[in-house]
Amino acid sequence: MKYLGTFLMLLYASFVGFAQTLIEVKSPDNRLKLNVSLSQKGEVTYGVHLKNTTIIKPSSLGFKLSKPAFTLNHFSLVSADTATHFDTWQPVWGEVKSITNHYKEVKLNLKANPSNVLVQVVFRVFNDGVGFRYEFPEQANFKHFIVADELTQFNLAGNNKTFWIPGDYDTNEYLYNTTKFSEIHALPASNKEKDIALKSVIGDNFVQTPLMMKTPEGIYVNIHEAALVNYPVMHLQADRQNFKLLSHLTPDAVGNKAYLQTPAKTPWRTIIISDKATDILASKTILNLNEPSKIENTSWIKPQKFIGMWWEMHVGKATWEKASGKHGANTGNVKKYIDFAADNGFDGVLVEGWNEGWEDWFGNWKEDVFDFVTPYSDYNLDELLAYSKQRGVKIIMHHETSGSAINYERRIDKAYQFLNEKGINTVKTGYVGRIIPRGEHHDSQWMVNHYNRVADKAVEYKIMLEAHESSRPTGLHRTYPNWLANEAARGNEFNNAPTLGLVPEHETILPFTRLMGGPMDYTPGFFRMHLNQFIPERKTRVRTTLAKQLAMYVTMYSPLQMVGDLPENLKVHPDALQFIKDVPVDWDDTKILEAEPGDYITTARKQKGKDNWFVGGVTDENARKTKINFDFLDKGANYQAIIYRDADNADWEKNPEVYTIEKVTINSNSTLTINLAKGGGFAISLFKL
């Protein structure tokens, strides 16, 4: 395709005075079109179109540096290279067995004026979206540099319907807002949030990615980033009148954005586009833009289902700290969890509050809270390890850092050596509170590097990892398949937050937003919806039906799935629990059967290495009837289907815990009509007969 570059160079030379299309690249299926232009003044812009519809209008590119004090937004074109790439690869775990990576690429070699800094912009055009990044090659007079601002624009073509949360340097645990783009108002949205431990909201017109939108023409657009490495999290500044988005990088303690050294690459800026919402959920473009696995022998990595010494503390039965007198993580209590996990075939038991420090861990920006190796005196780790081994269950370690990442880095080698010695192979990290190094943010470059350093340490010690209160993922689980999941959004636990809590549509939005970057430890599996079990006056409650809690094991993909509720609550519904026991956490195939952000999602997945399928469907606050076509099943085969659905009188608000279980035989010609209650859902196990 080299001719293309040459051809368009000529075009440029002959139309001085106008911004000319320099390069036009179509997706492999010719539906998506990227065009890149260079104005007479040297501004480089790109635009994206789906068939004849403009999705991204000409949008400029560039940087403002603070050292050297260069603005890199006027360029001369040195050369342009194009290429086509096709491969398939097998994820260590995932939603599908094999992933196709097919794109056309353009690499612009630019020289900035007047600084002469060489900048490359690489675009990759996939069938379902575009990714682009900046690269700074090694060059004699430009080695170290500090980014003051990235000047990437996303100029939308219209006043899109937008699913957004406020731009915030320290938290992504907001409830989603659904408004027209012109009606984004992050400050009131942030102000109503009283239950988030730490907020650093940027301004009224700043939002976070993944940002999900739907154009007036009904086209779905998702903006995010891929492969966030050695760079801060990108937030987006919205020009609400002109429907423009401008990249806004998270600053560090002194206001700088990124410290880079050539050769350097930014993360990929991703725009996933389709006229079908289901394509957005099925997209593998963000994964494809990440680097392959760093880990050669991945035999020690295993998707897991687990329960946790965790919800007890949230609902007021127990505490993390020992001094209260109702310490949850005591030996006897944890044994009950081990027994429950073993009895139900779960892989692990997460134990929070196991270690000294919880008496004074939060709210005081304290640097040295936990040492990660000292259990409370009533927690006999060695006894529990022996017991869990006997029962075939693993204990999952909890490393709450209280935001003091620096303390964690100081102690991580000893902490992971301790895990290796004890035979513990999975750790949940947490970053509740203001970050130390002080002045850094959860989303700043230093912390992004921290999360990645922790992932590298986990690789070194063969530890599987999930991080809570971290920056949101960007597909790095391809590179670090030991990094199973993150929280990094408003989880199911927020049902217990006293002010706003959750809303039934939440789980119909998350897969279009947060989950675009990677799996979430959403902690589904609540069977008791009123959370006043231990504190009668408590008003908090879960905003789903019980059947919807089951559905989420399918609709919310994660290789690390918690069973959120207390054993005593789960035991109340052994028939419903059966679905959670059956549902796998790793898949050979996935079909997004139907989806509309904010309204509903129905997903079917095929069990890893088996012929069984599992279907989950969720709805928002509206009841709905859906018809499932089972044509994804093997032709000619019969399946024993167990259907877990909302009872006819179910309603998330009035009657959430009633459900119906039916067994039927299903084949690929079958269809099934299912009613979802308000805030409801359903789950189906399909065992091949």
Added chain:
Amino acid sequence: MKYLGTFLMLLYASFVGFAQTLIEVKSPDNRLKLNVSLSQKGEVTYGVHLKNTTIIKPSSLGFKLSKPAFTLNHFSLVSADTATHFDTWQPVWGEVKSITNHYKEVKLNLKANPSNVLVQVVFRVFNDGVGFRYEFPEQANFKHFIVADELTQFNLAGNNKTFWIPGDYDTNEYLYNTTKFSEIHALPASNKEKDIALKSVIGDNFVQTPLMMKTPEGIYVNIHEAALVNYPVMHLQADRQNFKLLSHLTPDAVGNKAYLQTPAKTPWRTIIISDKATDILASKTILNLNEPSKIENTSWIKPQKFIGMWWEMHVGKATWEKASGKHGANTGNVKKYIDFAADNGFDGVLVEGWNEGWEDWFGNWKEDVFDFVTPYSDYNLDELLAYSKQRGVKIIMHHETSGSAINYERRIDKAYQFLNEKGINTVKTGYVGRIIPRGEHHDSQWMVNHYNRVADKAVEYKIMLEAHESSRPTGLHRTYPNWLANEAARGNEFNNAPTLGLVPEHETILPFTRLMGGPMDYTPGFFRMHLNQFIPERKTRVRTTLAKQLAMYVTMYSPLQMVGDLPENLKVHPDALQFIKDVPVDWDDTKILEAEPGDYITTARKQKGKDNWFVGGVTDENARKTKINFDFLDKGANYQAIIYRDADNADWEKNPEVYTIEKVTINSNSTLTINLAKGGGFAISLFKL
């Protein structure tokens, strides 16, 4: 002495409306007097007097907190306790064998109004000065707090002659300025400094401690701090019209000063006072205010004399980095240093530039420069360790952090394990450049904690430590006897700085300022004064005579003494080198024979465990004649004295390298008149016969 408190409480009650002396405490010898007053409004002030002369006029005390937002400067007196203390203790190494710790103490228990925060102020009155600190006892409603400002005043009684350097959060490598207090101007003083790698000057009226002054009445006053732990470095803001000093703490990345948790203590604020300059140099008050040794078995700690693969790089013979092609720290070259050290009985060879990273280590705020365990390929560490062991010499490790303290903390366990494996027991750290965590300063609380954390690690791994470019010491070498020395001031190396360099008076000021807090690795021992040996056009030069370089081994106390010059230069003067070979680095006794800051110092010290004495004398830019009275020698004994003095035609500027060596027999009745050249000095070895 309990009656005192009671008596004065009554006094206070009966004179409402005036600031009344609440407590008056005299030093054990009754010469110094501290009085503490409480005004009707609740302001607590202290004053200090030497006999009938006021040194510190009523000066207020207190704090401004940012969280909780309290100002603690109005108090009610809850109670006052007084006590007397006397003990003697033996330092692991030092200037004297035994140290007397004798003081009277007052502890005020105060309650701040209106916050009800309990604050204690503890004063200790020694014969040669006063120390006081704030303590925050455990209390129910005040646990974590953030210091916005410490409001400690030092109100001077007059326009003192002041030896000062500009207040600066990141460097103490300034040349000293000598002016009246009213004429302090830190900005022009800072602006003329072009050779300091990183400056963060605070403002025109800010100076650093130790601050040396001489009152119009001729009384010497030194203000500093002792036991700087978990607190930022205190700078001083000068009210030049009213002769007042106000504490100014070094801020962190977000502008806070200190994060504390009760029970908490500030460092001691020290005011050393005497009508004799020699008493200032002999004071052990700062040491006495530090905690005893943390280390029980100190047998592995040894004062050391060493040479360095170091000055080669400064004078342009070699480079730290390997890529230049003239890498100093190559195996063959280091062997020559080992041979020279062994041949002359020195303990160690410091090797800088031994490890990978020097090609890109400075100036770019780069976080991950050195790993502290990877030698350059031309530096065969194992071969050199074997060779040095065979020759009875130790290799001293160099850990330059390039200011990235965070990277050092991350790697310190592996780095010190590496030292243990290799049998290396001494490390020189360095902090050149802007600090990472970014936004922190060399003098901020986090970095103070860092230096102390490194000292703790060094204790853990039995490593002796010296830090360069750190905050200046505060007597912590009592607590950490493995922490042999610091740089933390303008060292002898500044003779090679192209702009200002050094001045001959420098070494007559340092003992009164920087050395008040602890030993300095000043790197004396330059024998070649013109530094154009390898770069002919180089104009830099040493600003002393050769004899003065010898004298500094006595006048500038350190248990870690470098022999600064290159072996080939030292070999030119084997007779002068003999003094450096003979002079010990540990002492049983010290007599400051005469001293005047900025003019001259003559010191005699008695060798540890031996009956030999060594005398050193230095002068400033003026020649001087001094008469030494040897009455400190054992009565009736004879000593073989070797006198190393400036030749009659010596002059630091015109003829610095000429000296005379004489041998005479000396006893306790002897006197000796010695002429010191301009910028000159002398050294005397006295071997008991």
